[in-house]
Amino acid sequence: MQPTNNNAYPSTARAWVTVSILLVAYVLSFVDRQILNLLVAPIRADLGISDTQMSLLMGLSFAIFYTIAGIPLGRVADSKSRRGLIAAGIFFWSLMTAACGLAKTYWHFVIFRIGVGAGEAALSPAAYSLMADSFPPEKRATAISVYSMGIYLGAGMAFLLGGAVVTFAQAQGDMVLPFFGLIRPWQFIFLILGAAGVFFCLLLIAIKEPSRKGVGAGVAVPLKDVGAYLLSIRKAVLCHNFGFACLSFASYGASAWIPTFFIRNHGYTPGEVGLYYGSVVMLAGSTGIVFGGRMADWLARKGYSDANMRIGVAAAMLTLLCNVVYLVDNMTVLWIIMFFNVFTVAMPFGVAPAAIQEVMPNSMRGQTSAIYLFVVTLIGLGIGPTAVALTTDYIFQDDYAVRYSIFWVASITTLASAILLWLGLKPYREARETLKAWGERQGQSA
Template identity: 85%
Template structure:
């Protein structure tokens, strides 16, 4: 068994690892979210509806992201995590570039499936790397800094999209060697894919830390992983589905917020990209780091369920801030939107950190993959489409998108509050289960006297 008292990497080395993983996460979210600002030109070129567009944004990506995630999580628990991430980055970048060559809707669907499968390699391995690079009282902050990639990536996607859309209005289509004439939205995907492939070289700077904590170095059969998860099922269900509801609200809203600004407030795509993209980068990054710092501060005071409590607080504040979609005054709208993005971001660093605190080391990647399976399938897979379906079939009015976002986000956030509240006690019990499991493992490996 790996020595659980092994020293953690130096602070410099640990934060270098986080910085590189953050850049990878930023790239993944740019690739994932760039579609949200390109609804207009892609719909026009492919001749599709809001609902079909939402399937590109969410379900086509999410299904294979989640299916690939669980076996890749098991790989992360036993093989080189750096190598796994490098393979994932290369593959999703190749598929992103392929999106730039899509000529028909079904081409786009297939390539988005490839992007999802590739991105599934990143987070389970990244969470495991960070858990072995930082002691428990610093993990929520480290994972929250990594998770800033969600908002830096989404914000940069909006900014990049806004700049390109503005440029495209002045320049039109672009002639490229070998590829011929391409539309501006296609050019974005080609550039992003090339950038990701080159980034693979940067991953060589990551040094694998030794595996630490309860169960480090123990080869656990798949059936035992399932049995352990069943033993803490109440905590797992409340955690995974509670945070999945927040993800549903977040992805559902953010997929259509650019369209909300364009349809309901008359902004141009370029203006939305610059203004909203900048807000997402600042408010989202501040919110997610604040959530991690708050959870670590509470943990140092002895609150063992601090990660869950921060998630619950974020859900309550987000529910209050959802009023932003009904506001017409633009100054007030931007102020509330800042706090809305801040509170929405708070839980997405503490949620994966909470998983690390209730799982043996040799099961962390798999448990993280299951968490991502639930959160992504429900959040990204259903969220954007739920809003689109309400707009298309309930209100039957493109300009009612503001009400669709408000009602979908508010109802599902209320569900999150209930689940996270009910999960507090089972989560504490799960921590006790982990300690008991560790004691049994020590007894099994202790030499006979």
């Protein structure tokens, strides 16, 4: 039986326990998702594939089914047990991650990456809904930003772990495991990650479902009604979704190839990239995303109803300036700018999903969060890494031109993000008013 609608939020301690567990789940998902980025060389060598084929493993094969599965799973999150949905998703994607470690051909790998994407689609729509019902509006951006730290903690851990594995591989070579036989070091890490995820499912018992709050809480809404509501605020939704998707395009496109950029253009070893870049991602990304959430909550308390969107505009403009990092050769200057680049690109990825919660009825939050993730993931992760690879392979036709591919792809899409988010400020404020009016009508008809 689902929790009923009431105005009592969980205690602060209980709410932050929920966020902490969800954060660890998100970290695991991003380690599983991003580990490929530092394993380009050994996987390419074993499977005999190109940069473009590798990019499809990094992005599109994962993103297509992550996005397709997300919308029906978001609908489940609006009416069924969110904790149970998350547990099922983690269990499935962990099995698929382990299966990636058993892949013998490129197409086996593609199929298993599709499975990882489908499983991970269960997490965020349900997590956003849980947090929206655990914190009052003026604290949500911070809470969701802390959860979203998982993006950068997970990606950073993937680089650190991947670097260690590559270093280990060079020293130890192949392994023979019971039941599995001969295993390459890069395959071993997928088996370990899969096992960790399966055991983590037990920790979800500590999450207690909060009551569903707000307009339409606990009510199953037909898809046509969700579509009709979205059409009524379409300008805000389009500017929001595609504005943040362009920033995601730049972020995923760059981060997928930054390790290769350091290896090809600056002579770093994979282990060095994992240590240095992984540490920057964890520190700068985590602080940037929380800073963005705190700033949005501060602006909201000052009376700015479009605070979350304003943070997006500011982040895009600052990131655009920092993209010069890919053209810098002085390593001290490069690492300083890289820190700020990761910080600024991270700023909006907590406020973006928080913004969705502020313009949608409770009963539509899971579905609209899934639609947001559909757009952002399909465009960002699905196309971003491949856009950089195609630019390198077919425009510059030079592996060492990857720095220019990253620069141009990231700069063009970051500029597009700034424009779209700026255009969305007024429609977003109007969407906040639309929700108030919709709630009043629902109250009158009840």
